[in-house]
Amino acid sequence: MIxxxxxxxxxxxxxxxxxxxxxxxxxxxxAILVPTMLGYVTSSRVTSSNSTAASLKNNIDNFLTACDTxxxxxxxxxxxxxxxxxxxxxxxWTVTNGTVxxxxxxxxxxxxxxxxxxxxxxxxxxxxxxxxLAIELADLFPEVQTGGIAAWLQxxxxxxxxYTADSTSADPQTEALLGTDGWTAKVCAWDNxxxxxxxxxxxxxxxxxxxxx
Numbered sequence: 250m251i252x253x254x255x256x257x258x259x260x261x262x263x264x265x266x267x268x269x270x271x272x273x274x275x276x277x278x279x280a281i282l283v284p285t286m287l288g289y290v291t292s293s294r295v296t297s298s299n300s301t302a303a304s305l306k307n308n309i310d311n312f313l314t315a316c317d318t319x320x321x322x323x324x325x326x327x328x329x330x331x332x333x334x335x336x337x338x339x340x341x342w343t344v345t346n347g348t349v350x351x352x353x354x355x356x357x358x359x360x361x362x363x364x365x366x367x368x369x370x371x372x373x374x375x376x377x378x379x380x381x382l383a384i385e386l387a388d389l390f391p392e393v394q395t396g397g398i399a400a401w402l403q404x405x406x407x408x409x410x411x412y413t414a415d416s417t418s419a420d421p422q423t424e425a426l427l428g429t430d431g432w433t434a435k436v437c438a439w440d441n442x443x444x445x446x447x448x449x450x451x452x453x454x455x456x457x458x459x460x461x462x
Contacts, residue, residue, distance in 0.1 A: 291452070295445030298454025301393070302412040306456040308389055309333070309400050309407040312382050320355035321378060323405040330403045332427060335386070336417045337396035341367050342383040351402070352378070401427040415451040422447045423455055436462025 316322040323329060331348035342365065346352075349360040357376055364380025368387040375381050399419035400410045409431035411423035422439075426432050437459040440446045444461040447453050 291443065291446065294452045295443075295454070298412055298414065298445065298452055299456065299458050300454070301390070301414075302410045302454035302456040305386070305390070305398060305412055306400065306407050306410040308386065309382070309402075309410070312385060313402065313405055313407060316352075316358075316378055317405055319358070321353050321358040321360070323352050323402060325404050327404055327430075329405075330401070330428070333382075333398075333400040333402060334419060334424075335383075335396075335398035335400070337393050337398070338417045340387065340391075340394050341365055342387045344379040344383045344386075346379050399424040399427055401431060403430065410454075410456045412454045412456075413447075413451045420447045420449070420451050420453045422449065423453055423459065426459070431457065432459065436460055438462070 313323055323331070329351040331346055331351045333347070334345045336343045336345075343363065344365070345363045346360060349362050352360040354360060358378050358381075359376055361377045361379060364375075364377040364383050366380055366384030366387055368384075368391050370384045370387070372381055372384055375384070393414065395417060396412060396414050397416040397418040397420065398410065398412045401408045409427055411419055411427065413420045423437060426434055426437065437444070437455075438448065439459075439461050440448050440450070442461075444459070445453055445455075
């Protein structure tokens with residue numbers, strides 16, 4: 250027993266200098282790793298937003314095709330264009346159609362200019378294609394509870410989409426580029442540092458993807 254206590258007494262703890270050195274090393278590592286991790290998180294969010302924008306584009310395109318098959322689709326030709334602005338607030342999707350004159354009415358469906366819907370809402374008796382699209386997107390993207398979306402439609406096709414989960418309104422910077430076969434420019438200034446981060450600080454997904462330029 251005496252030897253045991255002698256061994257304990259012989260053991261020494263860290264000196265103050267050693268503790269300061271360890272703390273300094275931790276501080277240096279934190280200074281290096283934190284910005285890297287922040288950059289990784291931003292990159293991950295941009296990638297996820299781009300993926301969502303691409304899925305939205307594909308599903309809006311499919312919806313337009315279904316509308317065309319049912320007799321109330323978009324008029325053909327490059328001259329027939331419209332911009333859909335979509336707001337998601339608490340899971341409620343609201344679709345606003347900028348140019349109802351670019352669409353045919355038929356099969357008891359009339360383009361009214363706007364419509365809203367949530368996931369699992371019934372489509373029975375719905376006569377507004379905008380409302381049908383709102384319900385369909387809400388069903389397909391239940392994880393999107395907040396979002397701002399704008400889509401450029403031309404001749405029956407969805408040409409480009411901008412999406413952000415940081416606002417219920419579409420990012421104004423990329424929304425302004427919608428048009429002319431999708432995008433009026435094939436690059437975006439973004440925040441002059443990172444593609445997918447707008448000048449207003451929003452994380453934005455685009456389809457087709459707009460690189461930094």
